[in-house]
Amino acid sequence: MNLQWLIGYFENGLDKQITYFDLFFRDTPDNGGYAIMAGLQQVIDYIENLKFDDDDIAYLSGLNKFSDKFLDYLKNFKFSGDIWAIPEGTPVFPNEPLMVVRAPVIEAQILETMLLLTINHQSLIATKTSRIVGAADGRAVLEFGARRAHGVDAAVFGARAAIISGAVGTSCTRAAELFNVPALGTMAHSWIQTFPSEYDAFLAYAKIYPNDATFLVDTYNVLESGIPNTIKVFEKTGIKPKGVRLDSGDLAYLSKKAREMLDNAGLTDCKIVASNALDENLIKSLIAQGARIDSFGVGENLITSQSDPVFGGVYKLSAIEQNGTIVPKIKISENPGKLTLPSFKKVYRLYDNDTNKALADVITLYDEEIPLDNYTIFDPEAPWKKKTLTNYTACCLLVDVYKNGKMVYNSISVHEISKYREQELNTIWDEVKRIDFPTKYYVDLSQKLWDLRDKMLNGG
Secondary structure (H helix, E strand, O other): OOOHHHHHHHHOOOOOOEEEEEEEEOOOHHHOOOEEOOOHHHHHHHHHOOOOOHHHHHHHHHOOOOOHHHHHHHHOOOOOOEEEEOOOOOEEOOOOOOEEEEEEHHHHHHHHHHHHHHHHHHHHHHHHHHHHHHHHOOOEEEEOOHHHOOOHHHHHHHHHHHHHOOOOEEOOHHHHHHHOOOEOOOOOHHHHHHOOOHHHHHHHHHHHOOOOOEEEOOOOOHHHHHHHHHHHHHHHHOOOOOEEEEOOOOHHHHHHHHHHHHHHOOOOOOEEEEOOOOOHHHHHHHHHOOOOOOEEEEOHHHHOOOOOOOOOEEEEEEEEEEOOEEEEOOOOOOOHHHOOOOOOEEEEEEEEOOOOOEEEEEEEEOOOOOOOOEEEEEEOOEEEEEEEEEOEEEEEOOEEEEEOOEEOOOOOOHHHHHHHHHHHHOOOOHHHHOOOOOOOOOEEEOHHHHHHHHHHHOOO
16 A cells, blocks of 8 residues: 555544445456455454554655654554455445445555455455356366466465365465365376386375375376376276376367276276366366366466456445534546445345345445335336335345454354355356356345435536
8 A cells, every 4th residue: 555645634634534435346357247255354364463563664754755643643553443344255246335444534545455455356266266166067176276376375365265166175285274175286297207107107106195196197198108007007006096187188088088998997986187277168168078077177267367367346435424424425437337336335135035046236325224025126227127026035245344443253264155155156046157148137226325326426
C-alpha cells in the first residue's frame, strides 16, 4: 500500500471518518457462470498481525513525507472496524459484495491492497480449479503447478485455493504441511535418466515404495519401453505399481493402449495419471475421446489461471457516516460497467424449497429483510422483467468477521471449506456451471436499492 496520500485524511481531520467499502468483482474469469470465494483466512491472518514496528516507522520517517503526528498514529495502529464477508468456498457472482468493510477511512484504505491481492488471487485459482474439477467429471485432479507459480506465496496459497475447489492433493510440500493436505507427485525424468536403464530406475523406486509406486513412463517411449518395464518390475518382484503417469504425447491414444497392456498383464488396479499442460478444455476433450485416464495432474494452467489470469476484484467506497447517519456514495463513470452500487448493503441467496437449488441472489440495503412468503425479483438491467417467488428460503450470505476490531469469525480447515464448497455448488444449476456458454445466474437489486441508485444517478 502507498501511505503517502493517506496522510491527507489525517491532516484534514478525517482520520475518524467512518466509511463503508465494498470488495466485489465485475466479470467472471473465462466467461464462466460463477466464481468461488477464497482467501478470507489469509485476510484475517493479515489483520491480526497488522502493525507498524520501529523499523517501519524509521523507514517512513526517513522519507521525509510524513508528520510526526501521523507517524505516531501509525505506531499505535490497530484495526478497530467491522468486516462482513461471504464465507470461503461459496459460489459468487459479479457485482455482489464479497466483503464489506466499515471502519475509519485510513484503516479501511490501509487494508485495501492486501484485501484485493489476497481475495483476487485465491478466488481466481479456486474458480479455475472448480472449472477443471467439473470437467474431470469425478476423476481426481492433482495440483501440480508450484514450479510455474508466480513466486512462493502464489504456489502455497494457490495450492490452498485449489484444495478448496476440489483438488485432492498438491505437489507443493510446503502447502501440504501448512494445510494438512496430501502431498502428491511421482518420480522425475532425471531419476530415470540417472540409472543405467529405465527398468533399473523403476525397480529401485518400487523397492523404496512397494505400496505407493507410480512410474513416469514417457522418458523414452511409453508403449515400447515405459509400460513394458512397468510390467517387467511386477513380473520380477510381484510389486504392483500404484499407477503410471503419462506426461507427453497423444494422451487419449496412449492411455487406451496403456490400459490394454496393463490389464493383459494382470495390473487392472494400476491407475493412469495424465499431465502435460492440461486445462478444463483439454480434459473435457480427452474424456469425450474415451481416454482411459483415472486422474489428472494440472500445473501451469491451474496455478496461473493462464487463460484468464486476472480476477478483477475492486474495492470501492459505498457510504460514509455523518452524525450516526449512513450517507450513500456512488461512483459514476463514462464506462457503465464501472458504475457502483451505493450505500451499506446485504446479499441474500434465495433457495427453492422443493429442489434446494439457488434461484437468484438479491442485493438489498442493510436494513432490509426478505419476506418469508413471497418476493418479486427483477432484472436490474431490464427492470420490466419480473418474477414473483414463493416457497423459498432466503439466506444472508455476508457473515460477521470483525466487530469493533475483534475477530469473531469461526475459522475452519481447508477440508471443511472444500466440503462446504461442494455442498453449495450443488445448489447451483448445472446450466450455470457448464464450461461453455453458461446460463446467466441473476443477481438482482431490491426495489429500494434500485430506486436509490436511480435517484443518485439522476442527481437526487
